[in-house]
Each structure stands twice: as structure tokens, then as C-alpha cells.
Amino acid sequence: MDNGMKIPEYQLFIHPLDLRELRNDIWCDDPVAAKLTLNKKKYDIDIAYRGSHIRDFRKKSYHVSFYKPSTYRNAKEVHINAEYKDPSLLRNKLSLDFFNEIGCLSPKSRFVFLKLNGKNEGLYLELESVDEFFLANRQLPKGPIFYAVDGDANFSLMSDLDKEVKKSLEFGYEKKIGTAQDEYNLQEMIIKINTISREEFEREIVKYLNVDKYLRWLAGVVFTQNFDGFVHNYALYQNGDTGLFEVIPWDYDATWGRDVNGEVMDEDYLRIEGFNTLTARILDVKTFRGQYKNLLKGILSNQFNLEYMKPKIQGMHDLIRPYIQKDSYVKDNIHIFDKEPDYIFDYIEARANYISNRLDTLD
Known part of the structure; x- marks a missing residue:
């Protein structure tokens, strides 16, 4: 827990001409050069706006690549998220x-306060990039990583976008690290998910997918209620030792009782069985369904309850509150920010009840 610590300050300098260029076309992915001072150390960086719909928001999110020196805290790049639609900035x-x-692989994150050309830009969330450094920092075997970038990353032969057969099984994914052979392996897994017979599925799928890790990821999506999480907002990593794929979550601000616009999302919005072709096929297997049920019960007892979550949420809220008061984009809504912990507590109780009451449907 970060409590008691000061939030690090990013002092960012972008030459006015480069800043104008950055602002002229918010949809351009080409970075501009900038300088960043962190803990009195100077870094030469490349910086660009990040995200899709979030680029339209007043408070921008950024992608930072370290140029000289080439790494910072064992990373070559980080994402700086504005969390603009989340009134708590915590989700x-x-x-x-x-x-x-x-028990899922998941990016590390921490709050930072950003100054741009000497002016307060506000409170941000620094997110670890899912790349070769992510693996090395966890002493994990090397392996390919694919980002799920749109609704075609639905583990199906059919597109989620136009409801037609996909012209290529690479659609929906962006290769972050890997070779042409790795792309072939990903396509082979998607074919197998869709073509292994029902009788053979339990025995065969474990040759391609770490099922335990998948069920943990599924549970995480279901508890936090990230409706988009089944077809994008994730990365795939193929463990170089086992050859098995694992899912890594990404962009989880539309959770804990609020949707992508920060509006109320009722606790029963997302069903306990989740969505997508792979989830449906896994939960069709009695053994896996029992494993999933036990996992949900364990998480309800150990993590997804107020006794466990309340001090974390309150501690995070207390840590960032003084910085919210210095953030011109959100400080006028501090009265809403102050109500958010109770809102999240209510969501946890209601969602836990919803899931508890439906555990028997997994028998």
C-alpha cells in the first residue's frame, strides 16, 4: 500500500512548437521529443497521446518512451493515464x-502528479507496459505478447464487429513481441478453441491454454464487472517454457459499479458466466465449472469483501485527495470524489451478494 508515501512528481517539458504539433492532431501516434525530470534526474523521452475514445477528453493520457537513458525503473516505456471518466480515479x-x-499476471501501477512546462497538469496513474520488461521483472520465461485491440479479439472465428466470418484470425490483435511463428501459434489456438469436439475439449485445451490462469482472469473480470474485458482490454502472453497462453488485464477504469462514461453500472449487469467463445467452451466442462465455482467462493472469502477491500480503498483515497485539490480538471468535483469510497463499498456488497446467490448455477 502506498499510504504514507508522497506521490512522485513528473516534471515534463515539451517545446512549445512540439506541444502545438501534439495538440494539432490528437489522433496522430507519432511522438514528439520531450524532457522529463523525475527525482532530480533528467530523461530524454518521446511522448504521444494514448488511447482511443479517451483522446477526445480535456485531460489527455500519454504514452512515454525513454530514450536517454533508455530505461527507467526497469522499463523502456510507461503509460500515463488521466482516468478522466472515473470520479474516484481509483478504479x-x-x-x-x-x-x-x-493470482493473475497484471501490470503494476502507481499514482503520479504531472507538471507540464511548469504548470500543474494533474493526478495521473502510471501503468507498467506489458512487454519483455514486464516478463523480465517477474523472472518469467520469454514469450510472445499480443494486445487485444478491438472486438475481433473474441476467441471466435466470427467477428464481434460485423458478425461475419473473420478474413484473418490475426484480426483484433497487435503483436507487441514475437515472430511469424508466434502469430501462427495464436491462430492455431483460436482454431482449436472453435473446432475441438465437445468430448475432447477438456483433454485438448490444456495443451494450448493455462486454464487455471484463465479462470482466475475470468473471475477478475466478473467481480470488477468490466463488460468490455471479454473481447479486448487484455493482452495474451505465451509462456516460453510451457507453451501455454495466459491472459493479462488492461484498462480497467470502467469497473466497480461505473461504466465507461462514469455512469452507474448496476451490480447485476454482468452475468456470472461471463462472455466470449472460449469462456463458454471452458464453462461447458463440468470439471472447469467446478474449479471456477471454488475459485469464486475463495475470492469472496479472501479478497472481494469489505474487510479486505475497505482499508485499501480508503488508504488510496486518502493518499490522492491532496493532489485532487491541485488538479484543475477534477478539483471542482471533489464532493463527488469524497463520496466514491462509499459508492464502491456498496458495489462490493451488492456484487458479492449477486455472485454468492448464483454460485449454484455452476453445478
Whole structure:
């Protein structure tokens, strides 16, 4: 827990001409050069806006690549998220920490306060990039990583976007690390998910997928209620030793009782069985369904309850509150920010009840 610590300050300098260029076309992914001072150390960086719909928001999110020196805290790049539609600014970090606590690979994150050309830009969430450094920092075997970037990353032969057969099984994914052979392996897994017979599925799928890790990820999506999480908002990592794929969560601000616009999302919005072709096929197997049920019960007892979550949420809220008061984008809504912990507590109780009451449907 970060409580008691000061939030690090990013002092960012972008030449006015480069800043104008950055702002002229918010959809351009080409970075501009900038300088960043952190803990009195200077870094030469490349910086660009990040995200899709979030680029339209007043408070921008950034992708930072370290150029000289080439790494910072054992990373070559980080994402700086504005969390603009989340009135608590807590949900993304809360979710990613939660995934880690229930046994999933999950990016680390921390709050930072950004100054741009000497002016307060506000409170941000620094997110670890899912790349070769992510693996090395956890002493994990090397392996390919694919980002799920749109609704075609639904583990199906059919597109989620136009409801037609996909022209390529690579659609929906962006290769972060890997070779042409790795792309072939990903396509082979998707074919197998869709073509292994029902009788053979339990025996065969474990040759391609780490089922235990998948069920933990599924549980994380279901508890946090990230409706988009089944077809994008994730990365796939193929463990170089086992050859098995694992799912890594990403972009989890539309969670804990609020949707992508920060509006109320009722606790019964997302069904306990989740969505997507792979989830449906896994939960069709009695053994896996029993494993999933036991996992949900364990998480309800150990992590997804007020006794466990309340001090984390309150501690995070107390840590960032003084910085919210210095953030011109959100400080006028501090009265809403102050109500958010109670809102999240209510969500946890209601969602826990909803899931508890439906555990028997997994028998």
C-alpha cells in the first residue's frame, strides 16, 4: 500500500512548437521529443497521446518512451493515464491490484502528479507496459505478447464487429513481441478453441491454454464487472517454457459499479458466466465449472469483501485527495470524489451478494 508515501512528481517539458504539433492532431501516434525530470534526474523521452475514445477528453493520457537513458525503473516505456471518466480515479489501480491478488499476471501501477512546462497538469496513474520488461521483472520465461485491440479479439472465428466470418484470425490483435511463428501459434489456438469436439475439449485445451490462469482472469473480470474485458482490454502472453497462453488485464477504469462514461453500472449487469467463445467452451466442462465455482467462493472469502477491500480503498483515497485539490480538471468535483469510497463499498456488497446467490448455477 502506498499510504504514507508522497506521490512522485513528473516534471515534463515539451517545446512549445512540439506541444502545438501534439495538440494539432490528437489522433496522430507519432511522438514528439520531450524532457522529463523525475527525482532530480533528467530523461530524454518521446511522448504521444494514448488511447482511443479517451483522446477526445480535456485531460489527455500519454504514452512515454525513454530514450536517454533508455530505461527507467526497469522499463523502456510507461503509460500515463488521466482516468478522466472515473470520479474516484481509483478504479483502474484497484482492479489491476485485485487481479494480481487473485493470482493473475497484471501490470503494476502507481499514482503520479504531472507538471507540464511548469504548470500543474494533474493526478495521473502510471501503468507498467506489458512487454519483455514486464516478463523480465517477474523472472518469467520469454514469450510472445499480443494486445487485444478491438472486438475481433473474441476467441471466435466470427467477428464481434460485423458478425461475419473473420478474413484473418490475426484480426483484433497487435503483436507487441514475437515472430511469424508466434502469430501462427495464436491462430492455431483460436482454431482449436472453435473446432475441438465437445468430448475432447477438456483433454485438448490444456495443451494450448493455462486454464487455471484463465479462470482466475475470468473471475477478475466478473467481480470488477468490466463488460468490455471479454473481447479486448487484455493482452495474451505465451509462456516460453510451457507453451501455454495466459491472459493479462488492461484498462480497467470502467469497473466497480461505473461504466465507461462514469455512469452507474448496476451490480447485476454482468452475468456470472461471463462472455466470449472460449469462456463458454471452458464453462461447458463440468470439471472447469467446478474449479471456477471454488475459485469464486475463495475470492469472496479472501479478497472481494469489505474487510479486505475497505482499508485499501480508503488508504488510496486518502493518499490522492491532496493532489485532487491541485488538479484543475477534477478539483471542482471533489464532493463527488469524497463520496466514491462509499459508492464502491456498496458495489462490493451488492456484487458479492449477486455472485454468492448464483454460485449454484455452476453445478
